[in-house]
Amino acid sequence: NPSARVRVGVLKFGTVNWELDTIKHHRFDAANGVDVEVVYFAGEDASNVAMLAGDLHVIVSDWLWVSRQRSEGEDLTLAPYSTAVGAIMVRQDAPIHDIPDLVGKKIGVAGGPLDKSWLLIQGLAQRDHKIDLAKEGEIVFGAPPLLSEKALSGELDAVLNFWHFCARLEANGFRRLIGAHEAAEALGASGPVSALGYVFREKWANENPDVAMGFIKASAAAKKLLADSDTEWQRLAPIVRADGRELEVLRDRYREGIPNRPLADEERDAAKLYAILADLGGERLVGKASQMAPGTFWAALKT
Amino acid sequence: MIDVLRGLSFEVRQGEFACLLGPSGCGKTTTLRILLGLDRQFSGSYQLPEDGSNRVAAVFQEPVLLPWRTVEQNVRLALAPRLRDKDLDWLFDVLGLSAMRSLYPSELSLGLARRAALARAFATEPSVLFLDEPFASLDERTADRLRRLLATVWEARPTTVLMVTHNLREALLLADRIIVLTPRPAQVHGIFDVRLSRDLRDAPAVDDLLLDFHQRFPDTV
């Protein structure tokens, strides 16, 4: 059945591919009446472009991006994929134990000045410590792999990176100073919010509810297996490109990131965060809309 | 902003051999360039003789061979369709270029390059031929041989020739009429018709003509 085909664009070595590989390997897609076709890309932006160019059914991106695209007229929507977010990492033995210790330090920030995690942590520092991290730290923006490497080599005192880079650092003698979660919760979220979601066109999903649902069910099945089975992770090791302790940390962080709250709760918290972020990031981050665009989370999942 | 030519006007009949004579820098090359359609900034008009083929050839003051083609390739660039390989062999032979056919222009002496340019001009079998000091930088012997060659070519086919030269003897030897120009801006200073049949122009005859010429144009050459 060709209409049951779902083209999913992912990073080949990205975290989403772990899940998709599990789906394909165990035929969870066929079991749920869909045919998942994985299209590899070399960068996250590439899959975004591909989505906007209409080449894919599903990609993975964050809700902020979806909301912004929605408020500009794209009918994108998302289903939660993972709550895992980045954290500020420092060396085990670094004399940095709380946010104020970051003052005057060289901090690498992946994702640029509008990164969600970065904004939240800045907001927290501002609220609790009256510290403007952007001004009082020496901030270096850059490509995530490069920043990780620079943290390892000691050129950076601290680094805020995406979660899987953090996990790898963790396995290499780094510890977590503060996660974006904690910042979000400190700023008013009631629980973990899915930072990332499967993003698709609402029209497509509503016209093919079985297919969209089938895909989400397949994803859930894969998640369940990855949550329960350690041997499955051994199988995935070559794709994850890690082994030993690094694989374990990645596995644990992945499991922690599996979303388990009702969609309505997540949506409410996301809206709250949106307001905070709109405040912190201003129009540059969210565009003209001061509220999260309604329908950012796929309505069909709420029932 | 001074004009190079001013009111220059002359006629050359079809099949006639005319020479342009005038001081250096007076505008001879400019005149030729206008007639060749290379310079457009002029007022006035000109007309080239009309016949069937209407092929034009020119030998410039500098040889202007294409440096990336051998002598032979340069000559073949605008070859008359009628010409056979043995005609070409003959041409190279009389011009003393037989050994140089496969050389590049950078490997020629100036005299050889000039002869190659002459070969290219003759090989087009032109109905109008413009020559700008074609025999300069050749030794007298070679130059004489080529003058005779030019006369032969001219006799064999109806060719209108306009030749610039600084060599009065050469002009008197070859031309039907000599157009003498003033210094720049060039005007026609006078015309000298050579009324002697070309066969009869041996050295003493040319000496006589020379005297004639000097009498008519005492202040020139």
Next chain:
Amino acid sequence: MIDVLRGLSFEVRQGEFACLLGPSGCGKTTTLRILLGLDRQFSGSYQLPEDGSNRVAAVFQEPVLLPWRTVEQNVRLALAPRLRDKDLDWLFDVLGLSAMRSLYPSELSLGLARRAALARAFATEPSVLFLDEPFASLDERTADRLRRLLATVWEARPTTVLMVTHNLREALLLADRIIVLTPRPAQVHGIFDVRLSRDLRDAPAVDDLLLDFHQRFPDTV
């Protein structure tokens, strides 16, 4: 792979004016180029006259002016330090270039370009001067004036001159000795010493010399 020169050997005394005469393509330019240090593929040796300044100048067969410099800038390229502005004015004047000082070479006729190259050579006040057909493509009047200029320059300063020419009269008018070359590969065919003082060489005297020369070298020119 045929040699251009073979066993060519001659001497020019310091301050002497020598002419090289030979058929087109025989190797005259090559000889000059070797002496100028431009061609290195040869066996044998040569020695340039040594004096204090040891300035060399040359006029090539083509003028080789830098197209991006005006006539005056070209001449000033290798100016003798001794030369004042009024010397330069005089030089431009006798060469008939006064009106052309600020023109670019592409705006010159060939004769004018050649004169500019001569101006450049004279302006270096060389102790050795090489000339490769310097008066070709000039009308007789201008050429005559320049020959006289050359003689003047040569008298005024001790300059060794080696001049290539195809014009025997010119050679006889100017040279102390004429070196006659064979066709390629060039060898010295013979040497003609002009034993007449330069002041006495008027037209009839040159005619006499010409006869002399023809007697000694009946098969040349």
Next chain:
Amino acid sequence: MRAGLGSANGASANRRMRIVLQGIGSVLPAATVALSLLGLGLIWSLAADLWPSRAFPPPLAVWRVLLKEAASGDLGYHLAMTLWRVAAAYVVAMLFGSVIGVLLGTHRRADTFFNPWLVLFLNLPALVVIVLAYIWFGLTEAAAVGAVAVNKIPNVVVTMREGARALDFRYAEMATVYRLGPLDYLRHILMPQLQPYFAAASRSGIALIWKIVLVVELLGRSSGVGFQIYLYFQIFDVAAILAYTLAFVAIMLLIELLLVQPFERHATRWRRPA
């Protein structure tokens, strides 16, 4: 053949034409450029009307973003950062590239030997060079500029080498005969002949450098147009991307019209007017 040539002035006509062109020179090009830009804007605005897409905003939208960014001071700051990087890398790349290129073009042996190196450096992806530079020399300005220069030098070398190979030996021989000093040789013989190659290397050079600077800024700088463009790319704000791009293009255009073209006109005034 009849010729009645009233007043031909091969020479002087050309000269007169040149003077006319110079007279108009100050007015006409400006008008033409304005017209040209107008035409471009019209086509753009038409196209944006015909194929409306978020990825292709109309000129007016871009203009508004431009004004906003300029007013906030962001545009000026990032533009200045990028410009200085471009300028520094340009100077370094042209200097080293020209010298190496001319040396290779005139020394056949050295050329045969170093050519493989050249091919290597020519084809080394910007990413590799930039990452290595950042890793070795830290996330510093020097590393950034150096990486850009290393990326560009081989291109300059290749162009200047062709120029050196095409040199007219007659001028060099003239210089030998007249014993021109090395400085005179450089100024009067070498540079005028290399000028067109230099111009070509220079023009496409600045453009290439600016493109690499964008990547450098993306990978490890916290300022500059590339940094901004990538920021806006993440939220897919094409209008802002175009605004920054066009601001840079406008500056390049000004440099071209006010500096490069007058200089080139001056440097090539000796050529026959076409």
Next chain:
Amino acid sequence: MRAGLGSANGASANRRMRIVLQGIGSVLPAATVALSLLGLGLIWSLAADLWPSRAFPPPLAVWRVLLKEAASGDLGYHLAMTLWRVAAAYVVAMLFGSVIGVLLGTHRRADTFFNPWLVLFLNLPALVVIVLAYIWFGLTEAAAVGAVAVNKIPNVVVTMREGARALDFRYAEMATVYRLGPLDYLRHILMPQLQPYFAAASRSGIALIWKIVLVVELLGRSSGVGFQIYLYFQIFDVAAILAYTLAFVAIMLLIELLLVQPFERHATRWRRPA
């Protein structure tokens, strides 16, 4: 002044020298190239020893990765994809770029008018063009190749325009006098004079195209060296990045040595041996 010239052969010596060079031609360059590559490898391996870093693996490590990737078939596949894209974009860019460049170089008015457009396209970041192409034409090969060509064409135009401006009018005049047809004019007058510019545009052109192809593959292809390189960049596997880079460089080197250089030697055999 004394001259005793045993056997000077200005001409023939040159010819003999040329023949000697041709005779060695098949052996010497190969040896020199081998030597050159060896030298490069030595320097690299020394440097990797002196500054050991994960970002700068020694040649042997890269070689091992290369073998592994080659054995798995990945290298061949991705290389082939990239090569075809490079080739297609090269042909398109050189064709359009040369024609436009020569037209602009010989038509002063058109040049004044279109120059601002050229500056714009010259300085349009690859990112902008590529994203627009993908959005408009979908993620197709045609869009990818087209985007690369559009990126490169302005560079070709700039170089060829300089070439057209530097044309020697005497040859064109000769062609007018002898009434050469347009085809002969193109083959015998225009192309030989533009050859050095074409060579320059071509050489730095392929390199530039390959670099843009990398970005194109990064932004929206699922195959090709650029795709692979960026993947490995994310896990910071510099050895793999270098392996892919060097595989491409090796192919470029082969093309250079076996195709480009013999062709160039043929095309410039008329120039005086240096």
